[in-house]
Structure formats: C-alpha cells, structure tokens
Amino acid sequence: MKAKGESMTRMLAYNLSSALDLDDRQLIERITEGVLQDKDISFITIFRSQHNDTLLFQPQKPTYSEQKLFRVPIDTTSNIFMDEGQLYVTSPIKTGQRTLGTLLISFSLKGLKADIAQRRRLIVGLNFLVLILGVLVANYLSGLLTKPIPDLDQLKSL
Numbered sequence: 016m017k018a019k020g021e022s023m024t025r026m027l028a029y030n031l032s033s034a035l036d037l038d039d040r041q042l043i044e045r046i047t048e049g050v051l052q053d054k055d056i057s058f059i060t061i062f063r064s065q066h067n068d069t070l071l072f073q074p075q076k077p078t079y080s081e082q083k084l085f086r087v088p089i090d091t092t093s094n095i096f097m098d099e100g101q102l103y104v105t106s107p108i109k110t111g112q113r114t115l116g117t118l119l120i121s122f123s124l125k126g127l128k129a130d131i132a133q134r135r136r137l138i139v140g141l142n143f144l145v146l147i148l149g150v151l152v153a154n155y156l157s158g159l160l161t162k163p164i165p166d167l168d169q170l171k172s173l
Contacts, residue, residue, distance in 0.1 A: 016055075017095060020104040020122050023050065025093070027059070028106040028118045035063060035108055035115040047072040050120075057101060057121040061108070064116050100124045 027050050034042040047059050051072060058073035094105045102122040108115045 016102055016122060016124065016127050017104075019055075020095065020102050020120065021093065021106075023053070024104040024106040024118055024120045027120065028108045031061065031118065032108050032110045032115060035061070035065075036110045038065075043070065044072070055122045055126050057123045059121075060119040062117045062119070064114060097124075100128070 027046070030046050031043060034046060043061070047061075050056065050059065058071060060072075061070040062068075063070065092107065094103075096103050100123065102124055103119060104122070105117055105119045108118050
C-alpha cells in the first residue's frame with residue numbers, strides 16, 4: 016500500500032503542477048476527480064503556497080483527526096505516515112525549481128485489512144483441512160500396520 020500511495024501521490028503532484036501554476040481550478044478538479052475513483056482514497060488535499068490556502072477533494076468527509084492534518088506545511092520532500100487505519104502520503108507540487116504547494120492523499124487501510132482477514136480465514140481453513148486429512152491418513156496407515164498383529168498372534172499360539 017505504501018508503494019501505491021507514493022506512486023499515486025507523486026504522479027498526481029506532477030499532473031497538478033501545471034494546473035496550479037496556471038491557477039486553473041477546473042483543471043485541478045478534473046485531475047483529482049479521476050484519482051478519487053480509487054476505492055482506497057479517503058480524500059485529497061492540496062496546500063497552495065501562492066494563495067496560502069487549502070483545496071480539499073473528497074468522496075467522503077474527513078474525520079476530526081484528519082482535519083488537523085490540514086495544517087501540513089509546504090514541504091519540498093515526500094512524507095508517509097499512518098494514523099488510525101489511514102495512510103497519509105505527501106508530495107511537493109513543483110514546476111521547475113519552484114514549489115507551488117504540497118499534495119496530501121489519505122488512503123484508507125480498510126480494504127487492505129479486509130484482504131488480510133480473508134486470507135487469514137483461508138489459511139486457517141486450509142490448516143484445518145490438512146489436519147483432518149493427516150488424522151485420516153494416520154488412522155488408515157495405523158490400520159495397515161496393525162492388521163497383521165492378530166495373524167501373528169494366531170501363528171504364535173500354534
């Protein structure tokens with residue numbers, strides 16, 4: 016999920032650079048609209064340094080704990096951090112050597128956690144199946160190995 020978050024954030028920051036430089040709000044909205052189609056994205060925030068403001072794009076409203084993140088300063092480096100089931104990735108939005116702002120994308124980890132839970136259930140089920148098969152094979156082999164014992168006992172009494 017980290018690799019996906021980093022690559023999506025860098026790509027979106029690159030795509031947004033010309034729209035921010037031209038201050039084209041419609042283009043910014045169209046660019047972010049496509050990224051918001053991803054089911055793992057909670058919201059996208061753009062901190063614009065030239066206007067000293069914040070643009071928020073979201074398929075759902077952020078929680079209070081997410082809103083405090085809106086004070087992320089304009090930065091020239093990418094950052095990744097996690098908080099309560101969310102992965103946050105920031106990336107600078109640059110044109111040439113000039114930093115126009117910072118992009119913050121919040122990714123929900125619910126889908127990832129659901130995949131992990133499903134795979135755990137599958138592994139537990141497979142382990143149970145292997146255990147049952149092991150017991151059946153052991154029972155069959157023990158029957159094969161102990162079947163000649165009564166015959167040997169009869170031969171001994173002759």
